[in-house]
Structures are given as C-alpha cells and as structure tokens.
Amino acid sequence: MSEKENNIIIREAVRSDVKAIMQLIRELALYEKAPEEVTVSEKQFEECGFGNSPVWWALVAEFDGKLIGMALYYIRYSTWKGPKMYLEDLIVNEKWRGKGVGKMLFDGLIKKAKEKNWNGMSWQVLTWNESAIQFYKKYEGVQLDDGWTNGSLEFQKTKSY
Amino acid sequence: MSEKENNIIIREAVRSDVKAIMQLIRELALYEKAPEEVTVSEKQFEECGFGNSPVWWALVAEFDGKLIGMALYYIRYSTWKGPKMYLEDLIVNEKWRGKGVGKMLFDGLIKKAKEKNWNGMSWQVLTWNESAIQFYKKYEGVQLDDGWTNGSLEFQKTKSY
Numbered sequence: 001m002s003e004k005e006n007n008i009i010i011r012e013a014v015r016s017d018v019k020a021i022m023q024l025i026r027e028l029a030l031y032e033k034a035p036e037e038v039t040v041s042e043k044q045f046e047e048c049g050f051g052n053s054p055v056w057w058a059l060v061a062e063f064d065g066k067l068i069g070m071a072l073y074y075i076r077y078s079t080w081k082g083p084k085m086y087l088e089d090l091i092v093n094e095k096w097r098g099k100g101v102g103k104m105l106f107d108g109l110i111k112k113a114k115e116k117n118w119n120g121m122s123w124q125v126l127t128w129n130e131s132a133i134q135f136y137k138k139y140e141g142v143q144l145d146d147g148w149t150n151g152s153l154e155f156q157k158t159k160s161y
Numbered sequence: 162m163s164e165k166e167n168n169i170i171i172r173e174a175v176r177s178d179v180k181a182i183m184q185l186i187r188e189l190a191l192y193e194k195a196p197e198e199v200t201v202s203e204k205q206f207e208e209c210g211f212g213n214s215p216v217w218w219a220l221v222a223e224f225d226g227k228l229i230g231m232a233l234y235y236i237r238y239s240t241w242k243g244p245k246m247y248l249e250d251l252i253v254n255e256k257w258r259g260k261g262v263g264k265m266l267f268d269g270l271i272k273k274a275k276e277k278n279w280n281g282m283s284w285q286v287l288t289w290n291e292s293a294i295q296f297y298k299k300y301e302g303v304q305l306d307d308g309w310t311n312g313s314l315e316f317q318k319t320k321s322y
Contacts (some may be wrong), residue, residue, distance in 0.1 A: 025241070028240075037241045038240075040241060079250050081315065084313075088238060088239070119316060120313060120314050123311075128308070133310065140321045143314070143315075148286065149306065150305070150306040151284045152281060152282065152283040152306070153281050153300065155274070156280065160302065161271055
C-alpha cells in the first residue's frame with residue numbers, strides 16, 4: 001500500500017458529510033442503471049440521519065479532506081437471529097476502486113456491528129454485479145443466497161393507497 | 162365472510178403478545194424448512210420490541226383472545242426513497258390460511274406505513290413460495306424483483322470475527 005493509501009481515514013459520518021454522501025449515492029444509482037430512482041431530498045436525508053430519531057448511520061472513507069467512499073447501514077431485526085446490521089449501500093468513488101477502500105469500509109462495519117452486539121450483517125447485491133460478489137466472497141463465512149424475490153410497494157406510484 | 166371471521170381484530174402488538182408471536186415465528190421457520198435457525202431467545206425478542214429503544218413493531222390478528230397471525234416490521238432506510246416499512250415476517254396460523262387474515266394484516270400495514278409518512282414498503286419472499294407470491298401480486302403496484310442476491314455474515318458461525 002502506498003503512502004497515499006495509508007492516509008485514508010475510516011470514520012463515522014457526521015452531519016457535514018451529507019452533501020458528499022448524497023453525491024456517492026447518485027454515483028451508485030448511475031452504476032446500477034437507475035439514476036432517476038433517487039428521489040429522496042438532501043433535507044430529508046439529513047433529517048433521517050441526524051435528526052431526533054436517526055434511522056440510518058454511516059461510515060465514510062476520507063482522503064485529503066474529501067469523501068472517497070461510504071457505507072450506510074441501519075438496524076435490521078431478524079426474527080430468527082435478533083438485531084443485525086443491514087448494509088444498505090457500500091460505495092467507493094470510481095477513481096478509488098481496486099485500492100482496498102471497500103475492504104477498509106467493510107472491516108469497519110464488522111467492527112461496528114460487533115461493538116453494538118449485533119448478531120451479524122446482511123445486505124443485497126445485484127446478481128450481475130460480479131466484482132461486488134467476488135469482493136464479498138473473500139470474507140470467511142459470508143453466505144450468498146439467490147433464493148429470494150424482493151417485493152416492494154411505493155405509495156407515490158400507485159393511486160390506490 | 163362468516164360471523165366468526167368478522168370477529169378477527171387487527172391491532173398493534175403489545176408486550177404480552179411476545180410468547181404467541183414467537184410461536185408463530187417458529188411455525189414459519191418450520192414452513193420455510195429451517196426450524197433450527199431460530200436462535201433468538203424470547204427475552205431478547207421482548208427487549209428489542211418493548212425495551213427502551215424498540216427496533217421492531219408488529220400488527221397482530223386476534224380471534225377469540227388468541228393470536229392467529231402477525232406481521233412484524235422495522236424501519237428501513239432506502240438511500241433512494243427515504244424511510245420505508247420493511248416487512249420482515251407475515252405469518253398466518255396454518256388453520257387460518259385462505260380466510261383473508263393475511264389481507265387484513267397487509268392492509269393494516271399499508272395504513273400504518275402511510276400514517277408514518279413512509280414512502281412505501283418492502284419485503285422478501287422465497288422464490289418457491291408460490292402462494293405468497295400470488296398473494297402479493299393481487300396488490301396494485303406491487304413490484305417483484307428477482308435480480309438480487311442476499312449476502313449475510315453471522316458472527317457466531319465464524320471464528321474470524
């Protein structure tokens with residue numbers, strides 16, 4: 001690892017990171033071929049993370065004062081296993097991929113989840129995202145399961161509700 | 162609908178429902194062919210739902226003082242859409258299936274999610290659970306998406322963490 005890469009800092013997200021985190025979220029949506037699907041506003045996003053009752057938390061990767069990656073999570077409740085970390089998004093800025101930033105973030109998440117006494121972590125990955133799947137497979141004990149279908153209902157899109 | 166079925170009450174779960182809810186969870190695990198995977202204790206389960214910082218909530222279906230179904234959810238944070246309801250489990254006691262209890266619970270969830278100003282709901286269903294898939298398809302606007310793989314890491318199962 002070069003000296004530059006050694007200067008990457010992994011830390012908890014703070015309110016002033018909101019703008020840069022949203023930028024990374026938009027970058028991921030573009031990569032996942034659905035940029036128009038990001039309809040949350042920066043204000044709502046900030047309120048949900050740093051208001052009176054936070055529902056999301058994040059680790060960020062910082063280099064030279066700039067955010068180059070982030071991992072956003074919330075508390076999932078598994079009726080079989082109890083509370084777990086649910087990793088919603090793990091994003092590394094395109095220029096920084098392949099340099100170990102994702103691993104630094106994921107290692108940070110494991111540490112955080114263990115500190116919180118959660119039983120584990122879960123997340124989803126697009127079936128065609130082969131590089132992400134290879135990344136997760138490197139972790140001992142990771143299970144990848146294709147047997148599920150995602151269901152969703154968006155109230156804005158349907159007049160009946 | 163018979164008079165009996167009309168007497169089904171949908172209400173929010175309270176602490177004294179914990180034992181009966183756990184029983185339904187075990188019933189679902191058996192149906193999903195994984196009864197040994199339910200490792201959460203009743204005490205942990207109760208604490209997570211009714212302690213100082215609840216992480217799960219539930220609606221229950223009651224008939225004649227007995228729980229015949231339940232729907233357990235938590236708050237998911239979608240980085241694209243904002244806060245949503247995540248439906249972890251929707252369970253109807255075997256004897257009561259096909260009598261509209263699932264629909265009463267799911268309708269109750271939609272109402273609850275709208276009250277909370279959440280943007281929608283999401284959940285997962287096993288790809289082989291055809292009857293559940295047919296149930297969800299009856300709701301206007303429901304999207305079912307097969308393109309994802311579930312990832313998970315359980316700390317108890319892996320010594321490295």
